[in-house]
Structure formats: C-alpha cells, structure tokens
Amino acid sequence: MLSETQRTTLAATLPAVQGALADITASFYRGLFTAHPDLLDNLFNRTHQKTGEQPQALAGSIAAFAALQLEPDVRRQRFILDRIAHKHASLGVTRAQYDVVHEHLFAAIVEILGDAVTPPVADAWDQLYWDMADLLIEKEASLYAQAGVKPGQVWHDAIVAERVQVSPDTISLTLAGDGESLPGFRPGQYISVQVPLADGARQIRQYSLTGSPTDDRWTFSVKLAGEVSAYLHEQVFEGDRLHVSTPFGDLVLPDDDMPVVLASAGIGCTPVIGLLTALANDQDRRPVTVLHADRSRNRQPHRGQLAALVDKLPNGRLYQWYENGAGHLESPSIRVGTMTLDDIDIADDAHVMLCGPGGFLAGMREQLVSREVPESQIHYETFGPELLRSAAR
Structure with a gap:
C-alpha cells in the first residue's frame, strides 16, 4: 500500500506521467511483444493493437487507478478493477504474467521519462503498480475459485451443435459439451473463444451468452467484423470443435427487484x-x-x-x-x-x-x-x- 511519502511523490509526478502515457504504453507493447511474440499472437487482441484501442485502454486504466489513490473512491475503483479482472479471468491470466508486464512497463517508463525517474519516483510508481496488480490477482483468484477451476485453467473444447443465421452478417452458434457438461453461467456473462488463424496465431475474442442458464448448452452470436469472426463465419459449422473458456463477466442482474x-x-x-x-x-x-x-x-x-x-x-x-x-x-x-x-x-x-x-x-x-x-x-x-x-x- 502506498505510504504518505509515496502518495506525495505520485501526486507530484502524475501530470507528467499522464501526459506521456501514450508514448509509455506504445513503448511497453513494443518491448513486450519483441520479448514475447507469442503474447501478441495468442493472448492479446492484435486488431486492437493496430487500431490503438488496447494501448488506450491500458493508459486509461493506469491513469484512472493512479488518480483514485489520491482521491479514494471505492465504487469507482471497483468499476475499473472488476471489469479488468473478469476479462483477465476469461483469458486465463495468472500471477506470473504480472511480473512480465511489470518488467516491460517500467522499462518503458524509464525509456520515455528518462532522468525524471528518480529512485523515489520509481519507488512510488512501482508501489502503485503492485497495489493495482495485487487487487487484480486477488479478484481473479476469487473468480477462478467461484468457477471451480485452478488459476488460468479455464480452457476446454466444446462441440458446435447448431448454427443459425440471425441477420445478414451475424450467426448464432450453440455449443454442447465434449464428453462432459458445460459449466453454468449467469445471464449477461460471456465466454472467450480462441481460433487458429492461417498465419499460425491463435486469437481470442469474447462473446456474450444469449441462451438460458438452465440449459446444458451455450449459445452466442458473432457479427462479421474482423479476423476471428471471419474464421467463425467461414470455417465453423455443426460438429466442429471450438476452444472456449469458462464464462465470466460482471454485467449480471443485481440481487434485488428494482426496475x-x-x-x-x-x-x-x-x-x-x-x-x-x-x-x-x-x-x-x-x-x-x-x-x-x-x-x-x-x-x-x-x-x-x-x-x-x-x-x-x-x-x-x-x-x-x-x-x-x-x-x-x-x-x-x-x-x-x-x-x-x-x-x-x-x-x-x-x-x-x-x-x-x-x-x-x-x-x-x-x-x-x-x-x-x-x-x-x-x-x-x-x-x-x-x-x-x-x-x-
């Protein structure tokens, strides 16, 4: 947890870091994918990397979390962390990957900010990173436990039982278990789907479940809008197998009877x-x-x-x-x-x-x-x- 000295340093340096976040995140992803090209192919959404959406999201989450350490707001902190944790869980993210991100993120901060990263500044931002990471790791561990799986062990195969065209550019796929029942889910949750592409990459996208949680099947819809959806539209039919994750997601009905x-x-x-x-x-x-x-x-x-x-x-x-x-x-x-x-x-x-x-x-x-x-x-x-x-x- 940030000390008062670290909090003061964070407050003094936050404007400079916020102003450089676009450059920092660009440098971070360059270094990360140079050292670990498999992460770009098999974990991160490479389309969002090309459009800049993923670097924007990372920059936004860091800036928002940092600001909330200076003006604490538990609800807004949960707004950020809950969604990230559910997304991470659906990808099978584990504790070890936070060490990899830490290494390349701080290398990027030093590269962009240079001599401004004094030992006290590095110490404050390092503590901020681990405060955020530890909260996410704890939340993700809880999500894995609730789902009845070991951390990161969210992937399994399912069989396409039905394929329906629900609009000119949208299909609906219904999945059945491959030798075992599919896990339950809460209405509003989503699954991750990983597909093999022609260049050898295995890209992942998330799709919301549209069926009833009382059924023993999962149904989701795919709009034609990118390389993963193109694969699902062109290559996936009844009887095929899909590599999918356990359901996650926090957009579920609140436990009350309000409108x-x-x-x-x-x-x-x-x-x-x-x-x-x-x-x-x-x-x-x-x-x-x-x-x-x-x-x-x-x-x-x-x-x-x-x-x-x-x-x-x-x-x-x-x-x-x-x-x-x-x-x-x-x-x-x-x-x-x-x-x-x-x-x-x-x-x-x-x-x-x-x-x-x-x-x-x-x-x-x-x-x-x-x-x-x-x-x-x-x-x-x-x-x-x-x-x-x-x-x-």
Whole structure:
C-alpha cells in the first residue's frame, strides 16, 4: 500500500506521467511483444493493437487507478478493477504474467521519462503498480475459485451443435459439451473463444451468452467484423470443435427487484438477450425498459427475438432507434436517428445496464448523468478508454 511519502511523490509526478502515457504504453507493447511474440499472437487482441484501442485502454486504466489513490473512491475503483479482472479471468491470466508486464512497463517508463525517474519516483510508481496488480490477482483468484477451476485453467473444447443465421452478417452458434457438461453461467456473462488463424496465431475474442442458464448448452452470436469472426463465419459449422473458456463477466442482474433499463447498440444486444431470457423465463414482474439502437432493421441481429422476449414480460417496454431505413415505421416505439433518453421514463431506483461500443457507452453515460441517475446504478458490459477517464473524475 502506498505510504504518505509515496502518495506525495505520485501526486507530484502524475501530470507528467499522464501526459506521456501514450508514448509509455506504445513503448511497453513494443518491448513486450519483441520479448514475447507469442503474447501478441495468442493472448492479446492484435486488431486492437493496430487500431490503438488496447494501448488506450491500458493508459486509461493506469491513469484512472493512479488518480483514485489520491482521491479514494471505492465504487469507482471497483468499476475499473472488476471489469479488468473478469476479462483477465476469461483469458486465463495468472500471477506470473504480472511480473512480465511489470518488467516491460517500467522499462518503458524509464525509456520515455528518462532522468525524471528518480529512485523515489520509481519507488512510488512501482508501489502503485503492485497495489493495482495485487487487487487484480486477488479478484481473479476469487473468480477462478467461484468457477471451480485452478488459476488460468479455464480452457476446454466444446462441440458446435447448431448454427443459425440471425441477420445478414451475424450467426448464432450453440455449443454442447465434449464428453462432459458445460459449466453454468449467469445471464449477461460471456465466454472467450480462441481460433487458429492461417498465419499460425491463435486469437481470442469474447462473446456474450444469449441462451438460458438452465440449459446444458451455450449459445452466442458473432457479427462479421474482423479476423476471428471471419474464421467463425467461414470455417465453423455443426460438429466442429471450438476452444472456449469458462464464462465470466460482471454485467449480471443485481440481487434485488428494482426496475431495470437495458440499453444496447448493434451487436451489444447479445448480453441484453441473455438477461431478457432469464427475466422472461422467471416471468419477472419488475418494470423492464429495453432500448436498442441499430443502423437499419434489415441488418439488426436478434430483432424478432428481442421483441418476443419483451412481449413475454408482464411489465416490459421496447423502444428502438434506426439511423436509416425505418422512417415509414416511425412511432412512439420505433424512432429514426440515434438513441436519446429525452422522453424515456427512468425510475429513481432503476438499474441501468449499457451494452455496446465505447462511443455509445460514453454518450449514454453522459445522458444518464445529466438526468441525475446515480453512477452507482449505471452498469456497463465492458470498460473503454472514454469510460475509464470518466471514472477517474
């Protein structure tokens, strides 16, 4: 834990480090992948490396965590760490990998900041890193224990039992156990899927489970948008095996009966489908408001299933926005344009659960905060650089 001396040093150097984080993270990943090229091929999302999203996410998490050591906020700290821990657990991250990251991260800090990294500065930032790492290691150990697996031992094979086209560019795959039952899951959680690519890499992506947790099968949907999804679309059919992880993810229904607002965009509807399936199966009587935004109706995945699940709820309401192609259907429940909360009723005690791209999540959060929805009632499927910066404020 940071001492008062280390905290003072951290406060004095935080602006300089924040200003150099883009360069530090770029240097970090260069060094890491030079020393361990297998990590780029078989663990990290190399598409996000090319676009810069992964370095942004790392920089955002470090900056947010550092700021929260100066102005402690337990809820916001959990906002960052819980999502990272679930993602790490779904990848099978272990304690030893934090040592590797530490080595290359601090080499990058010294490379970029040079003589400014005096022994006291190095000591303070080293302590910060291990404070964050130890919290993540502890949380991940708890997640592994809850899942009934040893740390990192999350991978196994499953058989594709069914493949269905759910939109022009989205397929749904249903998996069955390969000789043993698949582990249970909570509605809203996701699995990691690892696939072999033509260049020898084994890339990993996460997909939300859309089926019922009472079934002995897993169902998830894949939109065609990258090298892993292309492999799944072109190479995976009934009877094939997939290498998948135990389910993880913290976007699950809170343990109360408060009203729920589920807002999603595009393929972000998939965790919503999982949550709605559970609510519909239970005939849950709480007020459930479902908001979904998409580019067009003809390419919307799970369009019919979304409406059917809401119809099964005693107190369910559905509003949908389309950027184009729905002007002739415009009505109180179908709108043209981007999602807005201007005329949507949100109960004071409602849980709001957001699922979609980073820009959508950030925009929705701003609207919710302007509506004075407490941040403790706003839940996210994933973290992104924009949201991490907001969490640090």
